[in-house]
Amino acid sequence: MDIKRRQFLKIAGLSTIAGIGAPAAFNLLLKGETSPVSYASSGGSAEASHDDAPAGVRLGMVIDQKVFDANIGLAQKCVTACHTVHNVPDFGKDNKKDAIKWIFEVPFEKAFTNKSHYHRNAHLHDSDFLVLCNHCDNPPCVRACPTKATFKRKDGIVAMDYHRCIGCRFCMAACPYGMRSFNWRDPRPFIDQTKHNKEFPTRMRGVVEKCNFCVDRLARGLQPACVEATGNTGAMVFGDLNDSHSKIRKVLDENFTIQRKPALGTQPSLFYII
Amino acid sequence: MLEKALTGSNRYWGWIAVLLAFMAAGALSYVQQYNYGLGLTGMSRDVSWGVYIAQFTFLVGVAASGVMVVLPYYLHNYKTFGKITILGEFLAVAAVSMCLMFILADLGQPMRALNVLLHPTPNSILFWDMIVLNVYLFLNIFVGWVVLTAEKKEVAPPKWIKPFIYISIPWAVSIHTVTAFLYAGLPGRHFWLTAILAPRFLASAFAGGPALLILLCLIIKRVTKFDAGQEAIQKLVTIVTYAALINVFFVLLEFFTAYYSNIPGHMHTLDYLFFGLHGKGQLVPWMRVSTIFGIIAIVMFLVPATRKREDTLAIACVLLFISLWIDKGIGLVIGGFVPSPLEEITAYHPSFQEIMITLGVWATGFFILTILYKVALSVKEEKMIS
Amino acid sequence: MYDGKLIIPGLLIFLVLMISPILFNGLDAGPVPKPEKPVGVTKCVKSAQYMRTSHMKVLDDWRDETLRDGDRTPVEIDGVKYEKSLMNGCLKCHTDKKKFCDECHVYTSVKPYCWDCHYVPKETF
Numbered sequence: 001m002d003i004k005r006r007q008f009l010k011i012a013g014l015s016t017i018a019g020i021g022a023p024a025a026f027n028l029l030l031k032g033e034t035s036p037v038s039y040a041s042s043g044g045s046a047e048a049s050h051d052d053a054p055a056g057v058r059l060g061m062v063i064d065q066k067v068f069d070a071n072i073g074l075a076q077k078c079v080t081a082c083h084t085v086h087n088v089p090d091f092g093k094d095n096k097k098d099a100i101k102w103i104f105e106v107p108f109e110k111a112f113t114n115k116s117h118y119h120r121n122a123h124l125h126d127s128d129f130l131v132l133c134n135h136c137d138n139p140p141c142v143r144a145c146p147t148k149a150t151f152k153r154k155d156g157i158v159a160m161d162y163h164r165c166i167g168c169r170f171c172m173a174a175c176p177y178g179m180r181s182f183n184w185r186d187p188r189p190f191i192d193q194t195k196h197n198k199e200f201p202t203r204m205r206g207v208v209e210k211c212n213f214c215v216d217r218l219a220r221g222l223q224p225a226c227v228e229a230t231g232n233t234g235a236m237v238f239g240d241l242n243d244s245h246s247k248i249r250k251v252l253d254e255n256f257t258i259q260r261k262p263a264l265g266t267q268p269s270l271f272y273i274i
Numbered sequence: 275m276l277e278k279a280l281t282g283s284n285r286y287w288g289w290i291a292v293l294l295a296f297m298a299a300g301a302l303s304y305v306q307q308y309n310y311g312l313g314l315t316g317m318s319r320d321v322s323w324g325v326y327i328a329q330f331t332f333l334v335g336v337a338a339s340g341v342m343v344v345l346p347y348y349l350h351n352y353k354t355f356g357k358i359t360i361l362g363e364f365l366a367v368a369a370v371s372m373c374l375m376f377i378l379a380d381l382g383q384p385m386r387a388l389n390v391l392l393h394p395t396p397n398s399i400l401f402w403d404m405i406v407l408n409v410y411l412f413l414n415i416f417v418g419w420v421v422l423t424a425e426k427k428e429v430a431p432p433k434w435i436k437p438f439i440y441i442s443i444p445w446a447v448s449i450h451t452v453t454a455f456l457y458a459g460l461p462g463r464h465f466w467l468t469a470i471l472a473p474r475f476l477a478s479a480f481a482g483g484p485a486l487l488i489l490l491c492l493i494i495k496r497v498t499k500f501d502a503g504q505e506a507i508q509k510l511v512t513i514v515t516y517a518a519l520i521n522v523f524f525v526l527l528e529f530f531t532a533y534y535s536n537i538p539g540h541m542h543t544l545d546y547l548f549f550g551l552h553g554k555g556q557l558v559p560w561m562r563v564s565t566i567f568g569i570i571a572i573v574m575f576l577v578p579a580t581r582k583r584e585d586t587l588a589i590a591c592v593l594l595f596i597s598l599w600i601d602k603g604i605g606l607v608i609g610g611f612v613p614s615p616l617e618e619i620t621a622y623h624p625s626f627q628e629i630m631i632t633l634g635v636w637a638t639g640f641f642i643l644t645i646l647y648k649v650a651l652s653v654k655e656e657k658m659i660s
Numbered sequence: 661m662y663d664g665k666l667i668i669p670g671l672l673i674f675l676v677l678m679i680s681p682i683l684f685n686g687l688d689a690g691p692v693p694k695p696e697k698p699v700g701v702t703k704c705v706k707s708a709q710y711m712r713t714s715h716m717k718v719l720d721d722w723r724d725e726t727l728r729d730g731d732r733t734p735v736e737i738d739g740v741k742y743e744k745s746l747m748n749g750c751l752k753c754h755t756d757k758k759k760f761c762d763e764c765h766v767y768t769s770v771k772p773y774c775w776d777c778h779y780v781p782k783e784t785f
Contacts, residue, residue: 096620097318110616113539131616140461146400147389153730161727162777166389167312167382170400172322176462178615182322182382184313193784199748202785204776205311206382219732264461 058156059135059213060241060269061227062251067235069127074235075105078130081229085214087202089190100181102211103132103226111272114261124274132226133158133179133211134260134268141171141180150208156241156269157213165207172208176264180210241269275419275426278652279645285497286648293641300634303627304379312382315628320620321611325604325632326380332482332603333369333376333639334407334453335475339483340366340414341446342513348439354506357654358491360425361502363418364646365487366446370411372639379631399455406449413442418646426653450475457610465543465610468531474524475602481517482598484510485591490647492588499658500651511587515575518594522568525601546619547609556621557609560600568597693767696759704753705735705742716772719746746778755782 068075082103083090091098105128109117112129135158141150142158149165152158172180183205191202200216203209214224222228227236239248257271282290307314317324343362346352378384395401417438424431454472461467488510491502532540545551547561574580574590581587608622624632661667676683704711706718722744725731734741743749754760757780765772779785 096320098313099319101319106616110618113615113617143397144400144460146395146398146404147386147393148395149389151728153728155730159727161723163723164386164389164393165383166386168377168380168400169322169382170398170456173457173463173611174460176460176615178320181319183311184317185311188785198781201747201777201779204773205313208382215730219726219730261462266461 056154056242058137058241058269059218060156060239060248060271061213061224062237062248062255062257062271062273063130064235064237064251064255064273065127065129066273067230067233068130069123071233071235074230074233075128075130078226078229078236079103079105081225082132082211084192084195085197085200085217085225086212087187087191087196087200088209089187089202090192091190098184100183100187100209102181102209103130105129106131112258112260114263115258121274129272130226131177131179131260132270133213134177134266134270135211135213137267137269138265140174140176140264140266144170144174146170153215157215158210159212159215160207160209162201162203162207162209167206167208169208176261176266177268180208182208275423275649275653276645279648282648286644289644290641293637293644296637297634297641300631300637303630303634306627307379307631308384312380314625316622316624318620318622320614320618321608321622323380323607323611324622325624325628326376328603328607329632329635330373330376330380331453331475331607332599333372334450335479335598335602336483336486337366337369337373337407337410338446338450338476338479339487340369341443342480342484342517343487343510344439344446345443346509348436349443352509354503354509357500358487358502358506360418360422360650361490361494361647362487363414364650365483365490365643366414367411367418367646368639368643369483370407370414370449371642372635373407374411375635375638376632379635399452399459403449403452403456406445406452410442410445410449413438413445417442418650422650422653425657428657447476450479457606462615463610464539466606468528470524470527474521474528477517477521477524478598478602479517481514481521482595482602484514484517485594485598488514489588489591489595492584494647494651498651499655507587508582511575511581514591514594515572518568518572518575521598522572542613542617543609546612547605551613551619554619554621557605561605564597564600564605567593568601571597690767693763695761695763696756698753698755698760701753703737703740705737719750719774722746722749746774747781751780751782755780757783 082088083101086102088100088102091100107128108115108120108124111131135156137156139150139152139158142152145151146168147164147166149161150158150171151161167182169182172182183203186205188202196202214222214226217224224238227238230236237248237251239246241248241252243249251273252271255273257273259268259271262268315324315326340362343355343359347355347359378387381387390401390404417435420435421431451472454475457463457466458468458471488507491507491510495501529544532544542551546555547557548565549555550558571590571594574586574593579586580590611620611622613619706714711718726744732744734743736742743752751757757775764770775785
């Protein structure tokens with residue numbers, strides 16, 4: 001394979017040395033001077049601001065709940081579109097244990113646990129909100145992963161390499177949004193053979209998976225599957241948060257939006273218009 | 275020296291046979307789990323770590339506690355512990371071995387475990403945990419073996435072993451600190467997100483580990499000619515008592531911060547563990563047993579009459595060990611997942627195979643411990659005869 | 661030699677065990693695999709010899725380039741563009757996994773885990 005034995009031994013040896021030099025290296029790490037995926041020191045205020053977002057493309061999404069509320073069934077259409085395109089297995093509604101979800105609907109109080117639920121607006125009582133990976137600018141899952149199987153791309157997408165994942169599920173403990181799923185068993189028998197996407201792989205048992213912002217579709221110039229499913233309703237807007245002329249920036253400029261658990265400093269790339 | 279583990283009484287072989295039976299049962303269950311996937315366990319999307327990681331966390335503590343006999347002997351020249359340092363070191367070896375096995379049992383793709391070395395990732399605490407645990411394992415095997423070999427030859431241990439011994443002391447602290455960092459650095463898991471987690475881990479480790487060591491010494495006294503001595507055991511009792519009290523103090527601090535600040539996120543898991551949350555309290559009986567056992571044990575350690583008598587001392591040690599095992603080996607890890615990030619309460623029940631694998635790993639640990647203790651004690655017995 | 665009576669028979673038994681697969685097959689390596697090449701296509705992204713020995717490295721590199729670096733520019737050989745993908749690249753020409761991939765993999769008893777996730781688009785998994 002690509003790593004020869006000699007290379008492997010080199011890396012193994014180096015990591016042993018790294019172990020002996022652990023305290024020093026750890027100090028470096030805390031000062032944020034080592035790897036580009038070390039966010040320990042990127043700091044910022046506890047209430048995350050996006051002012052210090054890095055240059056370059058940063059993909060994000062706005063979910064307009066008003067449109068979803070006006071179009072009953074639209075959210076479910078997004079879920080189906082995503083799960084079909086990515087061959088996400090369906091273990092049935094009653095099987096919460098094995099469940100794998102990339103995007104799903106939850107009530108307001110579950111999506112926004114730190115918002116006040118006291119005398120809240122009536123429509124917040126009955127509407128369900130779409131939740132998916134927040135593609136954080138400061139992703140705790142990436143920090144936790146011991147193999148770089150989950151990593152942040154230059155365009156801000158938090159991606160997964162299923163070939164490398166060892167299934168330790170540290171990322172699941174680290175994600176404060178509960179957006180990661182684990183393949184507790186072989187997913188294939190639970191994928192609808194008549195509808196599956198013939199151009200996208202499945203996953204194997206023993207790896208963690210989550211929303212990938214449709215990175216493969218973006219490469220082909222398509223919109224993410226969920227955004228496409230909303231058609232021209234404007235329920236979901238996807239684009240570059242760093243591009244001041246983009247549609248998503250216009251929507252963000254004109255609307256009051258909220259984010260999930262901003263106090264944690266993860267700097268999500270998802271916004272909600274309530 | 276290993277050949278000394280190949281001769282023994284019928285009782286010794288009986289014990290080995292029992293352990294091998296559990297190991298075989300565990301291995302069979304593991305084959306099932308390997309073929310089906312981790313879905314064979316009781317873990318779920320919401321409670322994504324279970325008994326394996328909980329045992330791992332608890333056993334890191336047992337491993338670290340070896341330092342409680344090594345430190346007084348080597349740093350303070352407390353001669354009384356000279357006889358039992360090897361027992362502490364070999365207990366650490368067995369405990370770290372169990373830790374590594376529990377991690378492997380918990381991996382979804384165990385064949386890729388070496389990816390951690392192939393793609394070293396210093397921003398992951400798990401990477402550092404892998405390093406500190408493996409080095410600690412090496413240090414204890416190495417130091418224990420070299421010192422024991424010297425003892426067998428009736429010469430003083432070589433001087434060059436000293437640096438390894440001195441490194442092993444802070445290293446013991448490091449393994450449990452890094453293990454606490456696995457939890458204490460995760461945003462959004464309020465129960466774990468507390469700076470006192472590492473000190474609390476150490477306190478409970480330095481209570482639970484030496485309590486186990488006392489029990490082992492009492493058992494050894496019955497089945498071999500080796501006696502750790504009243505003074506050494508009573509000194510261990512002192513260590514256990516202080517550590518247990520500090521642990522209680524730390525736990526109470528958690529309660530204070532959560533309930534006085536009245537921040538829901540900080541109270542949820544404690545509610546779930548000790549009182550029940552929204553009517554759900556799967557672990558409440560466990561945590562209450564843990565609390566009661568802990569209190570009884572501490573009282574028994576404090577009262578001279580009960581701590582000096584071997585039978586009551588043994589009971590106190592068992593109670594404390596169970597108390598701390600529930601606290602860290604069940605409550606801490608599983609409790610941390612309740613409520614989930616979406617504030618849902620999901621119960622977790624380990625499956626039959628999961629329990630068998632857990633017992634199998636414990637049996638393997640005790641197998642390693644038995645072999646190592648057999649070697650060490652045979653050397654010591656030989657010396658006593660001559 | 662001490663214990664020669666035990667060691668030499670032991671070594672012999674070990675030797676027989678080790679070469680038993682060869683003896684079992686009557687010193688015959690079996691029919692050489694003949695992977696079926698796609699009809700009407702003569703070129704691949706690399707020479708046949710290179711692909712025979714190092715196709716797994718090509719796949720590994722492609723994976724890292726597309727997934728990690730986001731570089732999905734197709735490989736262009738003599739004006740023909742090949743997508744850097746197993747399912748949407750290789751298997752577009754090599755449409756029959758059984759007659760192409762499995763032919764050698766089975767013979768050499770290599771069980772790549774590619775197929776745990778990837779599949780031949782024309783077949784069901």
